[in-house]
Amino acid sequence: MILFHYDKTFEGLLSCIFFAYAQKCFPDMILSPSDQQPLFADEQYVVVSDKVKASRVWSSLEKKLSKIARRMMMSVWISGLPETEMLLFRYMCKNIDHPQGVELNFGDTDVLRVKEIAQQVSREAQRLVQFVRFQETADGIWFAPIAPRYNLLPLVVKHFRNRYSSQPWILYDTTRNQGLYWDTHTVHDVSFSPADLAALKLGQLNGDKQSDEEQLIQRMWKEYFRSITIRERLNLKLQQQHMPKKYWKYLTELQQ
Secondary structure (H helix, E strand, O other), rough: OOOEEEEOOHHHHHHHHHHHHHHHHOOOEEEOOOOOOOOOOOOOEEEOOOHHHHHHHHHHHHHHOOOOHHHHHHHHHHHHHOOHHHHHHHHHHHHHOOOOOOOOOOOOOHHHHHHHHHHHHHHHHHHHHHOOOEEOOOOOOOEEEEEOOOOHHHHHHHHHHOOOOOOOEEEEEEEOOOEEEEEOOOOEOOOHHHHHHHHHOOOOHHHHHHOOOHHHHHHHHHHHHHHHHHHOOOOOHHHHOOOOOHHHHOOHHHOO
């Protein structure tokens, strides 16, 4: 078994590809320090990220792959699935080795898997954009907790930056304890303490953290929602089909 150790960055993964071709040594596993390490390995190599080498690999891929294929690769990367490193390593090597690239060869299991994961990531990103709910905090910042299956912040930040460009907001991934803060000029990385994170996972801010107007609007919205609901016509199965239950805790109208 041959192991590559890297820093868990995309630049590091590209550096692994450069190293593999330069040394004519191809890994069975690519691991970061946070991954569980196997007990035995025949050969182990530490691959240091190198911007120049990574750029050379990416330039080679740009000649072989369409923009759509490159976007699919990045969707696979942000998915954070355990198979990500080796799947992308094989996918990129196959495209480098083939004269025209293999992105349209859906008989290849790796090509098909890249497409499948990219579609899943794109689908969840669309749902996040549809169902995210911002709440105005007492200090005037619009806050939205999320808990996506994939690391979607890099994929959706442009949408929210353009959609809500004139107001400060925080989009916070409670699963990964990381978020983005838009101050109306620049996007910043933010994180909260474990104690604050536990409360955020409930989906709704505590009353004292909401602005007075936010509390009023939420009460009015809940009352309106109750008044127009015809209980005899409720169809929970159909409701969950169009709005998965995992998003319900973020929706004011579905809170008690």
